[in-house]
Amino acid sequence: MATTLAKDSSQATAGHSAPPPKRVTRRPNWVAGTISWIWLVIVIVPIYWIVITSFKSQSNYYIENPLLPPPAPTLANYGMVIEAGFIQYFINSVIVTLGAVVPAVAVSFMAAYAIVRSGGGRFLRWTNSTFLMGLAIPHQATIIPIYLIIIQLGLYDSLMALILPSIAFAIPLSVLVLSNFIRDVPKELFESMRLDGASESRTLWNLALPLTRPAVVTVTIYNALTIWNGFLLPLILTQSPDKRTLPLALWSFQGQYSINVPAVLASVVLTTLPILILYVVGRRQLLAGLTAGFSK
Amino acid sequence: MTVPPIPARGSASLAAVPGGQGRGLPWLAVPALLFFVAFGVIPLFGVFALSFTSWDGLGEIHLTGFDSWRAVLTDPGLPHALWVTFLVIALSWAVQTPASILLGTFLAGFQRYRAVLSVFYFIPLLLSSAAIAITYKALLDPNFGLGAGLGIPILVQDWLGEPVLAFGVVIFVVSWQFIPFHSLIYQGGVRQIPRSMYEAAEIDGAGRIRMFFSITLPQLKYTIITSSTLMVVGSLVFFDLIFVLTAGGPGDATRVLALEMYKRGFQANLMGPASAIAVILVLVGLALALLLRRLGGRDATHSQLEGA
Known part of the structure; x- marks a missing residue:
């Protein structure tokens, strides 16, 4: 299985760099073609509308044709969004995302390494089944006890309150994907490291990690996107405006300025911009990351 | 994007690497285990425990036996919330699955323009539920919306104010958000189908539609199970999108179970009954995941990951 997963995402990662033999197509495929263009319109129109509207002034918004770009684009909406404290929210989101993803991937990698390398001791076998069980738990349903735990720890209304559960939620899938890739590392390499007298931590750092880097990147991206877009944890575990992360800030900004459509849409564009830039830079990694462990 | 994945069975065949020696190795797993026990395992048991208590979210927690359960199970709101949840699951599945299979199959081709189109296709994956809603x-x-601006009467509806329309909007927006993800899964699935099968069918003179139904669809069986499990379990605990979009309204037309849990717990400060609903969510989720795995045959998950 590990082989397939690895092959799979390297395929997704490498993408079209080595185009496989072209499927013989003589007749155009009308059904698929039509559906694909319809879907394109469904996706593009709202996104196009968000972007052009965010540059319109509120007064012109009602007069102009909503699907035409503004004759006199304005950045006023963006100024308003930034004044509403979005720089702070952006920083909060960055702190929470980095603060959760880095430890989550690190501890998951260590655990995955231990699970694969051990011949199957009882403790590690039990640990592994715990993580597998964790894949089936809908975390949204355990939010009330998490709220209680966070209060008991005295962390309510802090960024740490968002970071700790986010790390835990990320672990099961990360361990599953990473262990599948570590299992692909040829045993002989581990064996020769061992004969050279390398410690486990050196083997992990100098052998397993470099050889599974694509998987680590993939898992990192998946977790980062999930946490960046998270809404429930900040909604429940924070309270003060200065602890908001971007999705929550979007929601309260919208509640406040719902009539000012251009400003609301500017806030949507602004909060999505970082991910969009990432998408442009590393689309293949990102898409591979999203289906890590799912696609066959 | 929180998509609870399927419970992957025995994926870590532990017979893995023989000869790995044990000294100190288990310690490497301890940090991950601690985090997960603290915020994954304990809350799971905690939610069961809290469903037998009363707690307002601030004060003391009192044991009250089955009071919360009685309150939840006798509330006429529960069957309604269950029904709405079921409808969301069923309809969003019925819309997303055919669309994702077709799009995934289409995207599996290697033509250049398909690659270009796919750049746009996957954008909804990147947006947060809050942003989309x-x-x-x-x-x-x-x-103030698009319909009003264009002045097209049929588009000027109180989309989120009419129960049936609002429900339709929820299904549409859910599909808009998640079809890209599932198309991506199906694209991977289709690319794994051996080309020789198509070549053989071609020699036999099979048309494209015939090939789709006789080769592509049957070969995608396990992909369909995986994608459906993610879809069903995902829409069971749907919260953020519906919360921001309709907040369960109008009335209680789109009040799904997860929303019901939030409202009781964090708006009415009744954590006991809210926990009982959470327990129902966990149980229904597990039941659905198991059911779908049964449907796919015993080894669904396994062979799925094997690559058919």
Whole structure:
């Protein structure tokens, strides 16, 4: 299985760099073609509308044709969004995302390494089944006890309150994907490291990690996107405006300025911009990351 | 994007690497285990425990036996919330699955323009549920939205104010958000189908539609199970999108179970009954995941990951 997963995402990662033999197509495929263009319109129109509207002034918004770009684009909406404290929210989101993803991937990698390398001791076998069980738990349903735990720890209304559960939620899938890739590392390499007298931590750092880097990147991206877009944890575990992360800030900004459509849409564009830039830079990694462990 | 994955069985065949020696190795797993026990395992048991208590979210927690359960199970709101949840699951599945299979199959081709189209296709994956909900709320606004701006009467509806329309909007927006993800899964699935099968069918003179139904669809069986499990379990615990888009309204037309849990717990401060609903969510989720795995045959998950 590990082989397939690895092959799979390297395929997704490498993408079209080595185009496989072209499927013989003589007749155009009308059904698929039509559906694909319809879907394109469904996706593009709202996104196009968000972007052009965010540059319109509120007064012109009602007069102009909503699907035409503004004759006199304005950045006023963006100024308003930034004044509403979005720089702070952006920083909060960055702190929470980095603060959760880095430890989550690190501890998951260590655990995955231990699970694969051990011949199957009882403790590690039990640990592994715990993580597998964790894949089936809908975390949204355990939010009330998490709220209680966070209060008991005295962390309510802090960024740490968002970071700790986010790390835990990320672990099961990360361990599953990473262990599948570590299992692909040829045993002989581990064996020769061992004969050279390398410690486990050196083997992990100098052998397993470099050889599974694509998987680590993939898992990192998946977790980062999930946490960046998270809404429930900040909604429940924070309270003060200065602890908001971007999705929550979007929601309260919208509640406040719902009539000012251009400003609301500017806030949507602004909060999505970082991910969009990432998408442009590393689309293949990102898409591979999203289906890590799912696609066959 | 929180998509609870399927319970992957025995994926870590522990017979893995023989000869790995044990000294100190288990310690490497301890940090991950600690985090997960603290915020994954304990809350799971905690939610069961809290469903037998009463707690207002601030004060003391009192044991009250089955009071919360009685309150939840006798509330006429529960069957309604269950029904709405079921409808969301069933309809969003019925819309997303055919669309994702077709799009995934289409994207599996290697033509250049398909690659270009796919750049746009996957954009909804990147947006947060909050951003998507806010966009559609603005876009569908009867006074300030797109329909009003274009002056097309049929588009000027109170989309989120009429129960049936609001429900339809929820299904549409859910599909808009998640079809890209599932198309991606199906694209991977289709690319794994051996080309020789198509070549053989071609020699036998099979048409494209015939090939789709006789080769592509049957070969995608396990992909369909995986994708459906993610879809069903995902829409069971759908919260953020519906919360921002309709907040369960109008009335209680789109009040799904997860929303019901939030409202009781964090708006009415009844954590006991809210926990009982959470327990129902966990149980229904597990039951659905198991059921779908049964449907796919015993080894669904396994062979799925094997690559058919």
